Amino acid sequence: MPPSSSHFILNGFFCFSLHTGSVILGWLGFISAFFSIIGWSLSFNNIDGLIKSLNITNKQPDDFTPEDIEFMHNAAIFIISMLIGFYVIEALASLFLVHGAAYSKRLFLVPWMLGRSIQLVYYTAIWMFISLYFFTSTSTITISIFCMIFGAFGLFFNFYCFMCVYSLFALMRDAEEYQRLTIRHNPPPNYTSTGTTYMKI
DSSP states (O other): OOOOSOSSOOSOBTTBOHHHHHHHHHHHHHHHHHHHHHHHHHGGGGHHHHHHHHOTTOOOGGGOOHHHHHHHHHHHHHHHHHHHHHHHHHHHHHHHHHHHHHHTOGGGGHHHHHHHHHHHHHHHHHHHHHHHHHHHSSSOHHHHHHHHHHHHHHHHHHHHHHHHHHHHHHHHHHHHHHHHHHHHHSOOTTEEEOSSSEEEO
């Protein structure tokens, strides 16, 4: 197979191959999302406690009106439902990643890469905001540097995971292109070309 036409691709995921690394990432993502779904689903049983923690009305619990309680109750249900929906999507994308990496089906990698791309943009924005906050706050320089380095490490690790899956996607794409060109120039026996495909005769 000729070298990949894509630049900045990885050869492996730590000590694993790209296929194995992507499968590991998929299963880890699914397990994490699965337990998150269970945890947030169980939180429906403690809506009242979440309402007190949420307290977006800036009032003391004793000053809550029935309208305040109903509003915060609906807000808590909405937030929990959104989180559960997010983790369901992440679980499905992780399963697609496992299937695509195990059976060399590159399109199954796309949902996970799209989701991780959005997360990377979000994490980058959060890291920049937190770094700016600590840089301009009265906190000690040691705490500020530690938070910035810790956040940068987490951001780099997520980017590394994304590049692992993207590299596998690029290699699969190049392999498909190479196979297509090989078949075009060396058609299988007893097959005739119909323009873009081969038909058995």
